[in-house]
Amino acid sequence: MQRQLTLTLLLLLTLIGCASPATTSNGKLNVVATTQQIGDAVTNIAGDHVNLTTILGPGQDPHTHIPREGEVQTFSEADIIIYNGLNLEAQMNRIFEQMASQKTVLSIGDSVPEDRLLSWEYDTTKLFDPHIWNDTTIWKAGVELIRDTLIAEDPANADSYRANTERYLAEIDETDQYVREQIERIPTDNRVMVTAHDAFGYFGNTYDIAVVGLQGISTQSEASTADVRNLTDLIVEKNIPALFIESSVNPRTIESVIEAAKARGHEVVIGGELYSDALGEPGSGADTYTGMLRHNAKTLADALSQ
């Protein structure tokens, strides 16, 4: 993996030497988004006014994604790069830091005031939870940041960007209300969501539901036998009825917890698939940011309100 990354960086340095950002022949800005959540925001704000490329697709994991040669080329040809930051795109960070001197590069997470972020300690270093889209208030501020970045680069379409953003923010507010109604359906004692990795800290904070992730904040480190044992203890002790798999994480570890619980005489089922770091396939209903939030809330409520 290290060697692959080095090759990517070498290629990148070559590209930086010869490429200069330029709009395509259709005169529109080239905007590149890393995650689908960001891509969806750009689509809602800018519509057809920009050429948008979203690097990650359904089921893809931003923590471990190493940019391919063609993607590095796409970054080098972009007018604007928008990424989540806070080390979500751990294998792409260095590319963006280098490109920031050549073009507009927006890290949404790094623009959020630190007192709004969830943090944890790793080897005495304070790190921030990057899964900020699961807090609609933080994400709405991110949407406004994207709007302002687009207006600064493309003032001719400012009115359209402003109007579209107003409409999109209202849609996010409606979705937030729907999520609250769904979580209300779950009896208080059942409000525990156990997932493969810790992507739902902000969700839990916002909607008052306890979250437990087997694998920690990043999928870069694997779950250990001790992690599986500790989680099984918790499930048996709290009599938790359902666990949740995630579309961008291998379900193997969650399945091993279910087996371990069963061996101790506790029946626990998979309550459904949540969309954590990636959106759903086109047509799934979870293929937009607000659709993802609705899907996750309804899946949780259906499984935990039994």
Ligand SMILES: [Zn+2]
């Ligand atoms: Zn994640």
